[in-house]
Amino acid sequence: MPSIVKPVVTHPSLQRNQLGLTLRDYEGSMSTLCAGCGHDSITAAIVRALWEVSIEPHMLAKMSGIGCSSKTPAYFAHGAHGFNSAHGRMPPIATGANAANRELTYIGVSGDGDSLSIGLGHLCHAIRRNVKMVYIIENNGVYGLTKGQFSASADTGSKSKRGEANEMSPIDPVMLALSIGATFVARSFSGDKDQLVPILRAALAHRGFALIDVISPCVTFNDHTGSTKSYLYTRQHELKATEVDFVPPEKEILATIAQNGITSVTMHDGSVVQFKSVPADYDPADRQKATAYLMAQQSKGVIVTGLLFVDESVSDLHEMNRTSHVPLSRIPYENLCPGSAALQELQEDFR
Amino acid sequence: MHDQLHSRVNDFAIKLANVNGTGSASANGLLMQAIFRMGIPVSGKNLFPSNIQGLPTWYEIRVNKDGHTARALDYDLMVAMNAQTYARDIGEVRSGGYVLYDSSWPLDRALYREDVNFLPVPLAQMCNEHFKDPRERTLMKNIAYAGSLVATLDIDMPLVEQLLDERFAGKKALRESNRRALRLGYDYAKQQFECPLNFHLEKMDANGDKILIDGNTATALGCIYAGATVAAWYPITPATSVMDAFKQFCEKYRRDPETAENNYVILQAEDELAAIGMVIGASWNGARAFTSTAGPGISLMNELLGLAYYTEIPAVVIDVQRVGPSTGMPTRTQQADLIECAYASHGDTKHILLFPANPAECFEFAIRSFDLAERFQTPVIMLSDLDIGMNDWVVPGLAWDDSYRPDRGRVLGPTELEQLTRYNRYSGEDEDHVAPRTLPGVDPRGAYVARGSGHNKFGGYTETPSEYQEVMDRLARKQKAAANFVPLPEIDRRSEARFGVITIGGCEPAVLEALDLLADRDIPADYMRVRGFPFHKSVEAFLYEHEFCFVVEQNRDAQLRSLLILETCVPKDRVRSVLVYGGFPLSARHVVDGIMHQLEK
Numbered sequence: 001m002p003s004i005v006k007p008v009v010t011h012p013s014l015q016r017n018q019l020g021l022t023l024r025d026y027e028g029s030m031s032t033l034c035a036g037c038g039h040d041s042i043t044a045a046i047v048r049a050l051w052e053v054s055i056e057p058h059m060l061a062k063m064s065g066i067g068c069s070s071k072t073p074a075y076f077a078h079g080a081h082g083f084n085s086a087h088g089r090m091p092p093i094a095t096g097a098n099a100a101n102r103e104l105t106y107i108g109v110s111g112d113g114d115s116l117s118i119g120l121g122h123l124c125h126a127i128r129r130n131v132k133m134v135y136i137i138e139n140n141g142v143y144g145l146t147k148g149q150f151s152a153s154a155d156t157g158s159k160s161k162r163g164e165a166n167e168m169s170p171i172d173p174v175m176l177a178l179s180i181g182a183t184f185v186a187r188s189f190s191g192d193k194d195q196l197v198p199i200l201r202a203a204l205a206h207r208g209f210a211l212i213d214v215i216s217p218c219v220t221f222n223d224h225t226g227s228t229k230s231y232l233y234t235r236q237h238e239l240k241a242t243e244v245d246f247v248p249p250e251k252e253i254l255a256t257i258a259q260n261g262i263t264s265v266t267m268h269d270g271s272v273v274q275f276k277s278v279p280a281d282y283d284p285a286d287r288q289k290a291t292a293y294l295m296a297q298q299s300k301g302v303i304v305t306g307l308l309f310v311d312e313s314v315s316d317l318h319e320m321n322r323t324s325h326v327p328l329s330r331i332p333y334e335n336l337c338p339g340s341a342a343l344q345e346l347q348e349d350f351r
Numbered sequence: 352m353h354d355q356l357h358s359r360v361n362d363f364a365i366k367l368a369n370v371n372g373t374g375s376a377s378a379n380g381l382l383m384q385a386i387f388r389m390g391i392p393v394s395g396k397n398l399f400p401s402n403i404q405g406l407p408t409w410y411e412i413r414v415n416k417d418g419h420t421a422r423a424l425d426y427d428l429m430v431a432m433n434a435q436t437y438a439r440d441i442g443e444v445r446s447g448g449y450v451l452y453d454s455s456w457p458l459d460r461a462l463y464r465e466d467v468n469f470l471p472v473p474l475a476q477m478c479n480e481h482f483k484d485p486r487e488r489t490l491m492k493n494i495a496y497a498g499s500l501v502a503t504l505d506i507d508m509p510l511v512e513q514l515l516d517e518r519f520a521g522k523k524a525l526r527e528s529n530r531r532a533l534r535l536g537y538d539y540a541k542q543q544f545e546c547p548l549n550f551h552l553e554k555m556d557a558n559g560d561k562i563l564i565d566g567n568t569a570t571a572l573g574c575i576y577a578g579a580t581v582a583a584w585y586p587i588t589p590a591t592s593v594m595d596a597f598k599q600f601c602e603k604y605r606r607d608p609e610t611a612e613n614n615y616v617i618l619q620a621e622d623e624l625a626a627i628g629m630v631i632g633a634s635w636n637g638a639r640a641f642t643s644t645a646g647p648g649i650s651l652m653n654e655l656l657g658l659a660y661y662t663e664i665p666a667v668v669i670d671v672q673r674v675g676p677s678t679g680m681p682t683r684t685q686q687a688d689l690i691e692c693a694y695a696s697h698g699d700t701k702h703i704l705l706f707p708a709n710p711a712e713c714f715e716f717a718i719r720s721f722d723l724a725e726r727f728q729t730p731v732i733m734l735s736d737l738d739i740g741m742n743d744w745v746v747p748g749l750a751w752d753d754s755y756r757p758d759r760g761r762v763l764g765p766t767e768l769e770q771l772t773r774y775n776r777y778s779g780e781d782e783d784h785v786a787p788r789t790l791p792g793v794d795p796r797g798a799y800v801a802r803g804s805g806h807n808k809f810g811g812y813t814e815t816p817s818e819y820q821e822v823m824d825r826l827a828r829k830q831k832a833a834a835n836f837v838p839l840p841e842i843d844r845r846s847e848a849r850f851g852v853i854t855i856g857g858c859e860p861a862v863l864e865a866l867d868l869l870a871d872r873d874i875p876a877d878y879m880r881v882r883g884f885p886f887h888k889s890v891e892a893f894l895y896e897h898e899f900c901f902v903v904e905q906n907r908d909a910q911l912r913s914l915l916i917l918e919t920c921v922p923k924d925r926v927r928s929v930l931v932y933g934g935f936p937l938s939a940r941h942v943v944d945g946i947m948h949q950l951e952k
Contacts, residue, residue, distance in 0.1 A: 058795035061636070066803075074800050074812075081791035082800035083635060085628075086658050092583075092625035096632025096640060097791070099581045099616040104636075104792045122628075125621040317616075324612040328580035329637035329790070331614055333757055336578040338604040340751040343576070347748055350562035351388070 018054035025057065026050045028075040033068055038190030038216030038231075039138050043075045045193045046107065046136075049200035050077060053248075061097055061104045065090040065119060068145055068218075069111035069138035088119025091126035091135075095317070098131050101327040102318050105204060106133035113143050116152040116171045123173075127182045130208035132316040134200065137173050137211070138190070140218040141229035148221035159226030172298070173213045178291050178309060184210035185290075185309040189234055190217065192305070198273075199307050201246040207268035208316040215303065234303060241282055241293070242306030247272040265310050273307065284309055361391050361416040363550040364423035365500070367430040368440040369493075372404030375432065378493035379410040381518075382500060383743055385511045386414055387563045390555040394420035394860075395743050396936050401588065401681045407436045416555065420745065421861035422936040427550050428503075430496055432474075437462050449548060451499060453492070470544055472499050477535045482528065491532035498536025505547035507554070508537065560748040566739035567643075569710035569749070570669055571596035573717025574641055575604060578757050579667070581640035583618040583629035585648060588681040589737040590671040593643035623648035627655045627666065634665045635801060637790040639721050639757070641667035646675045646688045649695065649732075656730050657696025658803045660826070663777070663788065665724035665731075665760070669717070672736040674934045683934025684737035686856055687906035692732045693884055693914055699823060701830045703731045703837060704884035708859040709739060711746035712882075719838065722758040727833050728788055736905075738936040739857045761787035768796040776801075776810030777822055784829035830885060837883025840890050845870065848877040851893060851900035852946070853926075855881050855911050858937050862903050865942035874950070876901075881911065884918075891919040894926065901949070903929040903942055 014022040026047045031040050050060070057079030064070035066087035073082040085093050094108050115123045115137050126135070141154040150158075153173070154166040177185045184206040188196045196214065203210035215234050217223045223230045228237075249270030263275040265285060275284055283289045290309045297304045317323075324331060338346075369375035376397070383395040393414045400406040413423045425445045431437055431452040437459070441450055446466040452458060454471030463469070474492045482488045501511055512530060519526035540546060570593050574582070584594045598617055605614040620626035626642040633640035644652065649670055659666045672688045674680035692704055703723050705716040716733050724731040761781065768774055768789070776799040777786045786808075789797025799810040807818035808825075845866075854862045859880055866876055879893045879900075894900060894915065902912040909928040916923055929945035931937050 056795075058798060059792055061791045062800070079795035079798050081789075081798050083632070083662075084800055084802040084804065085631075086655060086803055089624060089628045089655060089658075092620065092628030093632035093635075095618065095625075096581060096583060096629030096634075097636040098632075099618060099629065100633035100636035100638035100640065101792055121621050122625055125625065129618075321616050322611065322613050323616055324607065324610070324614050327792075328614065328616065329633075331580065333578045336580065336605070336614060337576055337755075340753050342604065343572075343749055343751045346572075347562050350564045 028078045036219040041190040045196040063094040063108040065114040067111040091122035100329045108135045112139045112151040112153040134203040138216040142222040155228040158228040183208045183311045183314045186307045187213045187305045198246040202273045205267040205271045239302045241304045243276045244307045245274040359550040363427040364413040365428040366426040367410045371406045371408040374490040378497040392418040419864040422938040494532035495536035498533040499540040502540035505551040564710045566710040566713040567592040568596045569713040573714040575600045577718040577721040579639040581633035581638045583626040590643040623651035627652040643669040662801045663728040667720045668732045671740040689910040705733045725760040765794045777808040783832040834885040841880040843878040845875040851877040851897040854903040861937040864939035894921040
């Protein structure tokens with residue numbers, strides 16, 4: 001995760017989670033991204049969230065496509081399998097992986113080029129299937145590895161480093177996801193770990209596909225004046241519509257939630273997401289209202305962040321399919337092969 | 352009456368010209384099945400348009416007591432049910448043959464042929480008199496002509512009635528309508544014509560343990576028996592029925608009777624890019640997964656086939672080939688994806704291919720595809736085609752050995768990982784140059800990042816030439832080693848053979864028949880059917896045994912010949928081509944003519 005090599009030894013005073021693991025156990029190899037890259041902050045938030053929820057590292061699967069963002073799964077959870085696949089194709093690969101083993105926790109890390117251009121169709125269909133996974137778009141409005149072309153999320157009028165203005169309208173992953181039935185939609189800012197970590201924890205507890213769009217400035221190609229995805233611009237235009245607290249599934253806490261007039265959503269695993277300081281005309285459980293609010297703010301040039309929409313009532317891919325609770329990859333062959341007697345019987349239909 | 356053909360028993364071909372979407376498939380299938388149950392070698396070829404309703408469609412049935420069931424090009428009897436194609440259909444009947452047509456309307460005088468016998472049956476008129484519902488009238492016309500054929504060809508009537516009973520068990524009204532229509536056509540023909548015709552059927556006992564099945568159904572069954580649990584696909588002709596059948600079998604065999612939970616997932620993907628991606632994701636995660644597609648799908652899958660090859664993840668692809676390039680002719684058959692599949696994807700890639708010749712091999716090879724994919728941790732493509740996949744073939748009954756266990760290849764679990772100081776994904780190759788893999792969710796000591804970018808033998812990212820090459824060279828050796836594991840070629844040597852004839856896939860029946868015809872002309876030839884790629888060394892040996900060989904295949908560019916030249920040392924001029932690629936199944940005459948033409952040069 002970090003841009004500097006840290007010693008392997010851990011200090012005895014490091015805090016340990018329920019599994020007795022420290023934050024260091026959730027880190028990965030050293031980042032090769034540019035110093036100050038927003039993506040590294042997101043990686044740090046992922047490390048934090050994974051540690052907080054005490055997930056066994058090897059029960060995690062890290063999925064990515066191609067691009068700066070897609071390199072980052074190597075920088076966290078070194079004890080987990082990762083798949084740095086092909087440009088735009090992470091959603092189907094994650095879908096297949098999830099189909100084979102429903103017991104793992106899937107974290108997909110993608111970028112705006114990966115998810116909103118070459119892999120846009122795949123993203124939409126993973127949302128429609130409600131594949132249970134956390135899907136992070138590290139959104140910087142620009143192609144970094146190929147040196148600064150506009151991506152599909154670049155705002156109209158946003159200027160490139162060379163001063164050219166983008167004239168095409170952007171694809172906003174949040175609005176897109178809401179319009180095609182996404183069941184968990186959030187937006188955050190790489191510079192705001194306090195907001196991002198609880199969102200990640202809520203996403204990990206979500207029943208299906210959890211989309212998190214994280215504005216993550218590209219310090220090399222998109223952090224200049226005229227860019228609408230710079231640190232400065234994001235800080236000046238961000239509106240935190242919701243602040244969330246994540247409450248793990250423990251009965252004592254459950255009993256206290258309703259008291260303070262806080263909006264809360266019970267997640268599929270029994271944990272609770274508490275929404276604080278929500279605007280009066282906003283309801284994170286009402287798709288229509290959330291959409292209307294976001295559109296209104298968008299027209300004013302405001303970047304709304306927070307956990308924006310949650311619906312825990314929709315079945316995920318396996319529930320829709322009524323798949324075995326034992327992961328398909330672990331079902332013994334004896335239970336899968338009908339055997340010779342069945343084959344003989346079946347062939348009477350072919351005579 | 353006109354010139355009579357010699358009387359022939361169990362040796363003739365009929366063609367049925369219909370309109371697409373009128374329900375003729377049911378009647379034609381009934382005839383096929385009846386002949387099959389009479390114990391006579393038979394084949395049915397469906398020559399259909401890429402259309403739902405209204406265009407011309409044909410069905411050809413060939414019976415041959417000697418077991419030659421490749422497509423025949425001479426028709427003894429034409430059932431002309433499509434006025435739009437009367438001229439062409441009547442023109443195709445061999446001199447002295449018969450045309451059965453619907454005489455509810457008069458036949459244009461211009462269509463008459465002096466050398467052909469006409470069998471007028473007022474099908475529409477009879478059905479209109481006996482059935483009320485307009486749709487039923489249309490459907491029953493087909494069963495009525497089937498009835499006339501039962502009479503004229505001497506098909507066993509009680510057997511056909513029994514088949515109707517089986518088909519419509521529990522649907523009494525339908526069964527009665529069908530029986531009535533069958534009887535209408537049968538009785539009319541019995542009264543009006545001299546039955547049977549001089550070519551007709553007699554019961555045999557050639558089909559003992561055999562079954563009548565299409566390749567796509569057999570392929571799906573193979574995937575079930577192989578233990579596949581994840582299937583991903585995008586609808587495409589002619590591969591769709593693979594997944595339709597897989598779904599049916601899953602519902603029958605893969606639903607837990609106690610929990611009603613499904614031991615499978617079928618994902619209808621957004622496109623073929625996604626379909627292969629899902630297969631790769633599932634296989635990476637330890638499930639047996641496959642996709643079924645046709646050439647256009649393979650084009651899209653090229654990208655990720657390279658990913659699976661380079662990251663060494665198993666993937667099974669069923670390619671039911673159709674006519675290309677581009678959209679081509681989706682409902683016609685070809686063998687033109689050979690080169691595309693062999694080297695699919697950019698960069699240095701090479702894949703394992705299996706070439707079944709009939710539905711029985713589709714079943715067997717589908718299972719072997721999974722074993723090979725997991726043993727060699729790489730994509731395996733099974734190349735079937737529309738003729739094998741969608742037509743009913745008579746093949747030996749499928750056998751199953753209950754002691755079969757999947758070859759999962761080298762997969763390390765906690766016990767094995769315990770013994771290693773450090774697990775490195777692409778190190779520790781065995782004699783077949785395969786490095787052991789680990790599965791997610793099993794043990795943190797087996798964790799690694801699979802990446803399509805340059806990697807070294809430890810699985811780490813690299814841009815260092817020697818490290819990159821080390822992995823690529825092992826992949827080449829691994830691919831080579833697979834030649835000893837793919838199905839061996841089928842070779843049949845004849846004494847004093849002057850040359851060899853090499854073929855592939857569904858060309859087999861036509862080529863074998865052609866070899867018999869050539870032998871009758873004192874031109875004996877050796878036979879080899881290639882069944883796997885990379886080629887086993889016996890393939891090269893066969894090439895060198897002969898002064899020259901003909902390669903018979905169904906594509907324009909001699910793709911199998913090209914592969915043989917590329918992958919063996921045989922000189923180009925020792926390999927000649929016979930190419931038939933118009934989209935209909937191969938017939939022996941094409942092969943004989945193609946070879947004779949070149950021999951006479």
